[in-house]
Amino acid sequence: MIHVENLTKRYGAHVAVDDVSFSCEAGTVTGFLGPNGAGKSTTMRMLCGLAPPTSGRATVLGVPYRELPNPGREVGVLLDASAQHAGRTGQEVLTLAAKTLGMPSSRVPEMLNTVGLEGPAGRRRVGDYSLGMRQRLGLAHALLGDPRVIVLDEPANGLDPEGIFWMRGVLRDFADRGGAVLLSSHLLHEVEAVADRLVVIAGGKIVADGTKDELLNAGGVLVRSSDRTGLRRALALADLPSTTTTDGAQLVDGDAEAVGRAALAAGVVLTELRPAETAGLEQLFLSLTSGGTTTTQEQAA
Known part of the structure; x- marks a missing residue:
């Protein structure tokens, strides 16, 4: 539903977005992540027609x-x-927007109720709203036209924990009904909880793009045997790079099937073989955005 192809934006000599490509499909929430100044907002503004791309x-x-x-x-x-x-x-904000979009007036109270601004809250002036209330109104505005795609930049800013949990449910329900969500947020835990796919940008370039499971479970496998020397030899013979953990297991850069076959061929009995644990999205984010390492979907698979 969303396709970004080789998108570049230059401001004079400064390259804000550099050859960015990714897609967001129907039925998915795509988390668009990156540190401040990475190019997230510029990319979203180009996507929404607010800034022309250089190429x-x-x-x-x-x-x-x-x-x-x-x-x-x-x-x-x-x-x-x-x-x-x-x-x-x-x-009034939603009523004017509904008329502009050609939506029935009944859509306004429906959306106010959806975002928790029904009753007196809906009759207050926006200037008196808290940031969290403005975020709720902004989401109501985004959903007003019953769209198939929603694009949100930091929508959880100003929301309390209950509000963040509520927004997660709204976005998940939208995607489960066949919509596509592109979500930029610095709240990594919330993105991890709701996203199906992750796109990470740093320095204007995409440094990771894949499903959440592919990227977060790309830590290899952990294998253990009572014959530690034999296991290390078997892995080396199979060209499976590994390191020894503090408790004597081997952390292998490979999949479980390849490790199992290598052990079988060498006659090594395994006592444990499982996916290596990862520290989650926060560690992935920091490793990608601080070191400049590029991780693509193919590398993570």
Whole structure:
């Protein structure tokens, strides 16, 4: 549903986004991650037609965003929750947007209820809203046109833990009904909890792209035998790089089947063979964005 191909954005001599490519398919939540200044917001602005690319192409539902006849009915966008008219009430903001999109007025109270701004909250002026309330209103605005794709930049900012849990459910439900979600967030734990795919950008370049399971479980396998010397010899003969852990096991850069076959061929009895534990998304993020290592879907698989 979203396809970004060789997208590049230069500001004079500075390259903000450098040959970026990735896709977001129907029925998935894609976490778009990177440190400050990595190029996330610039990429999303190009995707949504707010900034022209220097080169490359970004399409939503097969065409550039600007070529969609009524974009809000196809793509819901929340890039800046503070970019709302402070003098209008939440209800007025959505009512005006519904008229612009050609949606029935009944959609307004439905969306206010969905995001927890029904009743007095919807009748308050946006200027009196907390950041969390503006985020809820922004999500209601993004969902108002019943789109097939939503693009969200840091939508959990200002939300309390209950609000973050609520938003996770909204996004998961949207994807499970066949929608596509592109989600940028610095809350790595929440992205890990809801995302199906992960795209990590650093220095304007994609440094990881794959399913969450592929990337987070790319730590190899842990194998153990009472014959430690024989096991190390068997792994070396099979060209399976390994290191010895502090408790005497071998951490192998390979899959379980290859390790098992190597042990069988050498007549080594294994007492343990399992995927190596990983430290989760936070460790992956730090390793990718601090060292410049490139990890692609093919490398992780």
